Amino acid sequence: MSKLFAYGTLMCEDTMxxxxxxxxHAKAATLWDYRRYAVRGxxxxxxxxxxxxxxxxxxxxxxxxxxxxxxxxxxxxxxARRRVSVALNHGKxxxxxxYVIKPAYMHQLEAFDWDFEAFLExxxxxxxxxxxxx
Numbered sequence: 001m002s003k004l005f006a007y008g009t010l011m012c013e014d015t016m017x018x019x020x021x022x023x024x025h026a027k028a029a030t031l032w033d034y035r036r037y038a039v040r041g042x043x044x045x046x047x048x049x050x051x052x053x054x055x056x057x058x059x060x061x062x063x064x065x066x067x068x069x070x071x072x073x074x075x076x077x078x079x080a081r082r083r084v085s086v087a088l089n090h091g092k093x094x095x096x097x098x099y100v101i102k103p104a105y106m107h108q109l110e111a112f113d114w115d116f117e118a119f120l121e122x123x124x125x126x127x128x129x130x131x132x133x134x
Contacts, residue, residue, distance in 0.1 A: 045114030
């Protein structure tokens with residue numbers, strides 16, 4: 001699989017480029033039937049399956065084996081890489097992989113959603129790009 005659905009800090013192009021060493025093309029996407037939560041004591045989120053919910057993020061394309069190696073190391077033991085299907089702006093679905101919180105770490109999730117815009121303002125000192133998905 002050469003596509004990643006990013007829903008948290010990896011939506012920042014500078015972070016993704018620094019981590020993978022590659023400048024990757026991205027497009028807005030939505031992952032249905034998952035919910036994004038804040039992780040206790042962290043600036044990043046985690047997602048879990050949740051019927052009827054959705055997570056807006058970015059679909060990165062053409063990831064190499066080297067990119068995946070760096071991403072797997074970055075995500076660590078708390079996350080499992082899972083195959084999912086994401087919806088693009090024009091309604092087409094595409095297969096991708098994403099990182100989902102492992103059941104053993106569910107207790108680390110806060111009871112509230114993680115907010116990308118608040119993360120950017122607080123940590124990065126900037127505003128979010130438009131990620132609107134129709």
